[in-house]
Amino acid sequence: MTPLELVHHTSSPIHAAGQAFYFQPDTLAKGKEIGLDGFRFYVLGRGGVLGDVEPAVVTSAFGYFAPGLVAKMWNSGKQTAAPRDVARAYLACAEEFGRKKLADAEGLDAFNAAAETVIEGVDVSSLALFAGLAAEPLPDDAPARAYRNVCALRELRGCLHLVAIVAGGLAPAVAHAIRRPDDVANFGWPEAPAITEEERTALAAADELTDRLLASAFAPLSDAQADAFGAGVAAIAERIG
Secondary structure (H helix, E strand, C coil), rough: CCCHHHHHHHHHHHCCCCHCCCCCCHHHHHHHHCCHHHHHHHHHHHHHHHHCCCHHHHHHHHCCCCCCHHHHHHHCCCCHHHHHHHHHHHHHHHHHHHHHHCCCCCCCCHHHHHHHHHHHHHCCCCCCCHHHHHCCCCCCCCHHHHHHHHHHHHHHHHHHHHHHHHHHCCCCCHHHHHCHHHHHHHHHHHCCCCCHHHHHHHHHHHHHHHHHHHHHHHHCCCHHHHHHHHHHHHHHHHHCC
C-alpha cells in the first residue's frame, strides 16, 4: 500500500474515532466537575495546548469557527480554569475513553510504533494545534496511548487541511459552509455565505492537496509498519464505531 493509499484508507476512520470522546457523558461530566459546560470544555480542551493565549490565536488554529464565538467561549471559560489545565483534563478524558473502548483491541503496540513514527517525523511548521497536542506526554498503556495517537493524527490532518484551504485562496468559513451546510450557526456564523462553483472546485483541490501533504508524513513507514497502521486503525474504528 502506498502512502497515499494509506491516507485514503485511514483518514475517514481516524477523523471519526478521534472526535468520538468530545461530547461523551464521561467527558461532559469531567467538564462539569471543573465548572465548564460541554462546549467550553471542548474549546479550552482542544485549544488549551496552545497555552493561555488570546482568542485570535485559538481562532487561527481552529479555522472554521467564527471569531466572536471562540472569544466568548475562551474568555469566559478561562475565568473558571486555566487553559493548559483544562487541556490536560481533556486529554485525560481521551485516555480514559481509549482504555474503555480499546482494552481488547489487537495490534495496538505495532499501531502505536507506526503512528509515532509518523507523528515524530512531522515538520510542525504552521501546524500549531497538532504541535501542541503532540508535545503532551503520552500514557504508557497501549489502549490509552493508541487513542491519544489517533487524536494527534486527526489534528494533523485538520491542520494540513487548513493550510491547503488557505493556500488555495479559499476562506475557511466558506470551506466549512460547503462541507457542513447544516452547522453554520453552530459554528457561530450568522448565515451561510453564497457558494460559487469556483469555491467548490477550490475545496476539492484542497482535499487533494491535503491527501498529498499527509502522504508525505507516512512515507517513512516500511511496508510492515504501513500494514500494522492500517490494521490498527481498522481495529480501533471497529470498537469505537
